[in-house]
Amino acid sequence: MKLYLLRHAETEWNREDRIQGQMDSPITREGEAAIDAMAARLASVPFDCCYTSDLMRARKTAEGLLKSRAVPIIEEEALRELPLGPWEGMLFKDILKDPLAQVYLNAPDAYHREGLMDFYDLYEKLSAFLMRLETSDYDHVLIVGHGVSIRALYHVMEGVAVKDFWSRPIAAPVGLGICNYEKGTWQVLRRADAEDGLSY
Structure with missing residues (x-):
């Protein structure tokens, strides 16, 4: 099985370097292109099927x-x-003034907001998702997600x-990232990382 993993297209808030989390903003003209x-x-x-985040920017990219x-x-x-709680809608440079942002960026294993999903929860959900895929008979699967969820998916595959x-x-x-599943093992064949690992 091959997975073709893509982050959603550029949005207005991406261009402004503004945190989206589970909020949304329109895809830019360049994103559409x-x-x-x-x-x-x-x-x-x-493709046999496409799995996408249900957030607008990912769903529209998949379509x-x-x-x-x-x-x-x-x-x-x-x-x-x-989900990033009160940071959603804020400029990235402004959240850096929050001490919790340093935890988020430098000690993600200690990052937690009461009542919201954290990195551990995300890993758990994506592990379960991969297990469901492993039992399918798909050959080619398109996946559209987000910067953090796609990165987490790679990390779950690679431990x-x-x-x-x-x-x-x-x-x-x-x-475009490409992953392969064969004989019980996931392998990341290709990544498409942004040059700047901190901005959104």
Whole structure:
């Protein structure tokens, strides 16, 4: 089985370097163009299905990538972005003034907000998602998620601990990653990391 993993297209808040979390903002014109270009690039891949976060920016990216293709699009809660509470809607530079932001970025294993999902919860949800995929008979699966959820998916596959979450940058918008599952083992074949691992 091959997974084709993509982060959603650039949004207005991405351009402003504003935290989205589980809030949303419109996809930019450049983001739409990137979706069209990637759709053409993936046109020959015979996808069995597509799993997408149910947040608008991911769902619209998935729909644009598949256009009129008869590929089922399934909303998957595990692929949602990590909720970031009062930071959502704030500029990234402004959250850095919050001491909890230093925990989030430098000690993710200690990051927690009461009543909200943390990195451990995200790993657990994505582990369960991968286990369901492993029992399927799919050959080619398209996955559309978010910077943090896609990075977490790679880490779950490779056994990277939560404390080392930020050891690599998050994916670039509409960046294509490819993973393979064979004989009970996941392998990350390709990443599409952003150059700047801190901005959103």
